[in-house]
Amino acid sequence: MIHYTCDRCKREIDSIDDVRFVVQLEIKPVREESFAPLCDEVDHLSELNEILETAPPCDCGDDNATGHRESFDLCGECYEQFRRNPLGRELSFALGFSNN
Ligand SMILES: [Zn+2]
Numbered sequence: 593m594i595h596y597t598c599d600r601c602k603r604e605i606d607s608i609d610d611v612r613f614v615v616q617l618e619i620k621p622v623r624e625e626s627f628a629p630l631c632d633e634v635d636h637l638s639e640l641n642e643i644l645e646t647a648p649p650c651d652c653g654d655d656n657a658t659g660h661r662e663s664f665d666l667c668g669e670c671y672e673q674f675r676r677n678p679l680g681r682e683l684s685f686a687l688g689f690s691n692n
Contacts, residue, residue: 600670613671620659 596605596612605612666674 596665598667598670599664600666603667605667611668613666615664615666617662
């Protein structure tokens with residue numbers, strides 16, 4: 593029998609009796625291009641070539657440049673909390689509401 597542990601509360605998740613929630617995050621840096629996209633009317637091909645030649649290669653293995661994936665196992669209770677507040681923000685505005 594395979595045992596999983598909740599990555600949030602460290603509780604053991606029984607793979608038969610409990611439901612295990614797998615949260616997969618894909619994190620990647622996004623930066624808008626600083627030059628205009630290619631357009632047929634624009635005659636700046638040599639300029640563009642210059643930009644491309646001076647730009648650093650993007651096939652480096654740097655995690656920060658390529659982004660990465662994270663995967664977490666959550667028990668039902670922690671999943672419920674994650675679903676309500678995935679970024680762990682302060683929920684002061686929700687204090688007036690009851691949970692039922
Ligand atoms: Zn948990």
